[in-house]
Amino acid sequence: MDLLIFKESLFAKGEEFGFSDMELYYQSNGKFSTKVFKGEIDSYNLAVEGGVSFRGIFNGQMGYSYTEKIDEGAILFLLEEAKENVTIIDSEESEVIFGGSEQYEDINLYSKELASVSTEEKIDLLKQIEAECFALSDKVASVNYCLLESHDTEKLIANTKGLEKYEKGNVIYTYISVVVKDKEDIKTAGKLILTRDFSTIEPVTLAKEIVTEALSTLGATSIASKEYPVILKNTAAASMLQVFTQAFSADNVHKGKSRLANKLDTVIANPLVTIIDDPFLKEGFMSRSFDSEGVATQRLQIVENGVLKTYLHNLKTATKDNVQSTGHATKSSYKGTIMVAPSNMFIKPGELSYEDLLEREEEALIITDVQGLHSGANSISGDFSLAANGYLVKGGKIERPVNQITIAGNFFTMLEQVEAIASDLEFGFPMGGYVGSPSLKIKGLAVAGE
Numbered sequence: 001m002d003l004l005i006f007k008e009s010l011f012a013k014g015e016e017f018g019f020s021d022m023e024l025y026y027q028s029n030g031k032f033s034t035k036v037f038k039g040e041i042d043s044y045n046l047a048v049e050g051g052v053s054f055r056g057i058f059n060g061q062m063g064y065s066y067t068e069k070i071d072e073g074a075i076l077f078l079l080e081e082a083k084e085n086v087t088i089i090d091s092e093e094s095e096v097i098f099g100g101s102e103q104y105e106d107i108n109l110y111s112k113e114l115a116s117v118s119t120e121e122k123i124d125l126l127k128q129i130e131a132e133c134f135a136l137s138d139k140v141a142s143v144n145y146c147l148l149e150s151h152d153t154e155k156l157i158a159n160t161k162g163l164e165k166y167e168k169g170n171v172i173y174t175y176i177s178v179v180v181k182d183k184e185d186i187k188t189a190g191k192l193i194l195t196r197d198f199s200t201i202e203p204v205t206l207a208k209e210i211v212t213e214a215l216s217t218l219g220a221t222s223i224a225s226k227e228y229p230v231i232l233k234n235t236a237a238a239s240m241l242q243v244f245t246q247a248f249s250a251d252n253v254h255k256g257k258s259r260l261a262n263k264l265d266t267v268i269a270n271p272l273v274t275i276i277d278d279p280f281l282k283e284g285f286m287s288r289s290f291d292s293e294g295v296a297t298q299r300l301q302i303v304e305n306g307v308l309k310t311y312l313h314n315l316k317t318a319t320k321d322n323v324q325s326t327g328h329a330t331k332s333s334y335k336g337t338i339m340v341a342p343s344n345m346f347i348k349p350g351e352l353s354y355e356d357l358l359e360r361e362e363e364a365l366i367i368t369d370v371q372g373l374h375s376g377a378n379s380i381s382g383d384f385s386l387a388a389n390g391y392l393v394k395g396g397k398i399e400r401p402v403n404q405i406t407i408a409g410n411f412f413t414m415l416e417q418v419e420a421i422a423s424d425l426e427f428g429f430p431m432g433g434y435v436g437s438p439s440l441k442i443k444g445l446a447v448a449g450e
Contacts, residue, residue, distance in 0.1 A: 109169030
């Protein structure tokens with residue numbers, strides 16, 4: 001059944017049922033995923049998931065329902081389920097159907113060129129990357145992760161207040177991880193590349209970067225326990241910021257789950273630090289012109305020169321604070337509930353290169369990756385204690401690789417102790433937002449080693 005005809009029939013029948021304001025939300029996600037191992041296809045998956053959700057106000061309360069079917073029978077099901085849910089849901093918080101923003105950004109998230117890339121081309125790319133990794137060194141024991149995924153999405157939100165917005169997008173990413181071995185010493189390194197331009201993924205360049213990094217970590221040992229000046233490499237910094245993004249959610253502020261409560265317009269970081277959320281980022285995995293409630297998105301400076309300027313809001317949290325929604329209502333799927341989450345959030349890069357940060361240090365510790373973030377980091381207090389790997393810097397140069405250490409501190413204190421920011425912005429895996437950071441020079445962190 002045509003989606004727009006389905007919408008008109010749903011709203012007309014909903015009015016007969018006694019619903020006043022009504023909303024239809026449609027989402028479809030297509031995913032192609034494949035892995036290569038030793039020149040052969042290790043896994044292959046093609047899936048499409050989608051459906052519609054309905055929200056409607058009945059006797060002053062909001063009812064919800066969803067289905068993966070889009071036909072005449074689904075219309076009655078959605079209305080009956082939503083009407084029944086009104087009697088079950090006990091909430092004193094009033095909810096609204098949003099009539100639309102004055103203006104929406106015109107962005108193009110769909111690449112015809114990317115959509116035309118064949119399955120064979122995608123698999124051949126992975127095989128090339130794997131082959132290049134093995135060709136670079138006989139110490140490459142395996143390419144333990146050689147993954148490519150492409151995603152296609154469609155979204156439509158429409159309601160009885162006149163809002164109707166549609167968006168279509170696609171993106172592709174590769175994640176490559178290699179294992180290198182020298183006698184009994186085994187190390188790994190990996191890299192994520194996400195893009196809407198397939199031609200930018202260069203097998204030779206990518207393989208060289210990953211293998212070189214993995215080889216550079218062979219022979220790593222621990223270091224003496226003390227406080228070190230730290231250069232937090234971009235990928236490690238992005239991973240840590242990812243864990244603490246929810247501190248900027250107005251919903252968590254209201255629930256007492258954020259250390260940033262009552263901190264608006266106060267200094268929470270070094271003036272060098274500006275944290276941006278940009279839903280219009282060309283290569284952003286979470287780019288969008290409207291959120292899951294139909295509110296127009298906007299580029300926000302959440303932290304500006306160290307000062308917290310705003311929280312992230314959906315309609316409900318914005319109403320509580322008597323402000324406008326920032327366009328951060330998010331649903332994980334058509335059947336998900338409305339949450340608050342960032343789009344493409346990142347620390348604004350500086351002008352120094354990563355090498356510039358190193359050259360300034362007589363003695364420092366580079367942290368290249370951290371483990372145990374979900375168990376070793378408290379997203380409310382900001383405290384963390386994490387296993388880490390990296391390099392020891394002496395006289396402005398890397399002296400040797402380091403492992404078997406633990407770094408400890410507080411994320412918010414760390415933001416205050418940022419002393420320099422590099423220009424090498426990188427993003428991590430998209431989980432509850434697409435989060436990135438350049439490399440950061442931190443005044444000092446406690447390190448437990450030997």
